[in-house]
Amino acid sequence: MISAWRRIRRDGRRAGKKELLDGNLEMEFTIPTHFRCPISLDLMKDPVTLSTGITYDRESIERWIEAGNQTCPVTNQVLRSFEQIPNHAIRKMIQDWCVQNRSYGIERIPTPRIPVTPYEVSEICTRLLAAAQRGDQRRCVELVGKIKVWGKESERNKRCIVDNGTGCVLSALFESFATVSIEKYAGLLEDILSTLTWMFPLGEEGQSKLGSATSLHCLVWFLKSGDLSARQSAVLVLKELLSLDQRHVDALAEIEGVADALFKIIKEPICPTATKASLMAVFYMISPSSISEKISERFVEMGLVSLMLEILVDSDRSICEKALGVLDGVCNYDEAREKAYDHSLTMPLLVKKILRVSDLATEISISLLWKLCKNEQREEGGVLVEALQVGAFQKLLVLLQVGCGERTKERVTELLKLLNLYRDRVDCVDSSMDFKYLKRPF
Template identity: 55%
Template structure:
């Protein structure tokens, strides 16, 4: 139930919270005992603190998470942050909502779920670990289902699950059953693991085992798009932080085709970005994989994304092209696409600093190939000279400045050849004569 509350004063400093219900001209005053002392809103989940004051759970949690250790109403130091549900007040609020709803349309607030506690999370972790050791598939399904339901309850529950070791236990469970045919359990574990990110290194090591990676690859080829999306997200997290994990994934049969197909199927932006990030790291750590990715048509697919995808996807697609161009075979394939150079010039430096870094790097590598003179001339025709000057003026990271400077020198030299008769002199390149 969400209403636009407004505050007004009546008689001195006394404050009252009233609400405008729909288009009605009648103002419904919330009884003071039903208002949270922090937000002055109607309490939806009233809890009693150690000071004896009742607050709405969401409001007092924000107060405590901000570093406060006192009761907001009494300013006394709270000896404990335990929150005890005030069932009496909650029942009174619900009855009041029903009564007011008979003529104003106010809906009865739902009975809130009690948040999961650290003790409950520790208990279920122990039970799940024991069930995994016994190989008790059915018990694991029940326990993982309970964890999933807890996570669906609230962000507070998810935070409690993340902070109390659930991610590691789930990774152990996934590895233990990865070689089995218990697909439902594995899919459930995978869906909950996406809430646990970032997962610690010990848990990631379990997912990076040979049997787990083979299972993840099967899930990446699943007919269920949500399963594929979850698998891509977890694999992206896995290999982005550890070279060893990236190399291990690169050894799995069919990995290139699986990720490229996920991009081609356009399930969602999240899965596309996860796949592009994973591809970039695999090529970065194992350049020999370029051949495998080229066979899947990755270059043309990446170019298509640069043309019409949003900026975040475009940035990652440019990074993939940059990684591909680090090999001779990759540069040759990229140079065959007629849209590459126009897109590099157009996108630089519009999207982001990282996209500019990738664009300059790809252009620099293409202008140093066997067909370098043609590439430099094409870049000049498209206005790359001015764009590179802008890049130098706004500043750039790493070796981008050096690459941009070298490209400008190459273009300056190319202009001299054009003026010697190798190119139509009707185009005015006088502004390019300044040496670099």
């Protein structure tokens, strides 16, 4: 008993020493008040001073101003100017303090790069246009490269570059050099494309330049002939462009080889980002329009239905949703539905995706089932029987219990009526069964 008591007292003294040590560490580790941003109360990484003389961390004060505030958060004075002057003295003191306390795990904050200003962006755009007029390819490459470097430095730089019309200038340059010779200026055009991927929205003038016949032909050229990086940039730009105006979709569909190029990017993936962009581009092109039927027929001939079903077997949520969307769009046409009827994976996959991926995937799967079952012209309800065999009736009942949108609910109800006509041909599981085996999004 005595030895046990001594052990407890000894452990208690050690714990006390540890608490005192931890307390000392906490005291030494305390960040000086003047090193903290008055807004976030965190250690400032890029201290800047406003016209009121108060210093803030650049990121915090920029968010404050972008939210529409026009006063100094500390003094509440109206800001005469929104200019943010780097406080090099405070920044140097913070860096020295970090070095002195590195034994406590404090890392020295790097010297921040001065963000690009609207004036600098306007200046480089002016020089770009002047170099383009002279046909100075080398100078244009240098200036576009500088814009890319600025964009990589920070999201703030990207916003500044986009907000000051750089996308419009680059779109004009792209059209101008593509008009002269795509092969001759391929390197410059590829640099412009890779920069344009994060320049949207472009504004009406920029959209007009990039959506011109010359620019679209150049984009398709890169889709077919460029290296992997160029093809990825081209499809990302196309996806953004097609989402803006149906006229661009119609103009692109008229260009020979565009369907083959997009199909190849999906079939032989470059990266998930390019695959998603290609799926969206195909989706826009097969959406109902004056020429969508023609381009849809071409996609079906190449095997789009089979390819989408193969993607659905094993893909992440985002790609699955887009593949279902493409399949739903192309199945508005008889040829595509015939391909879907003939494929052994169609019904099992569509039924499987209900309540397993996302609400959007469920809605699209129901839309597809409805189109295929409603438009079937075969005898003895082949598709309906197959749907029953893979458990569609039970899944649809569960979906009604879980809840769904009004339009989807109407289609589910109609599907249940159609399926019910053929239930006596299949050994269906009783609808009151336990559905715990289903993976539900709730």
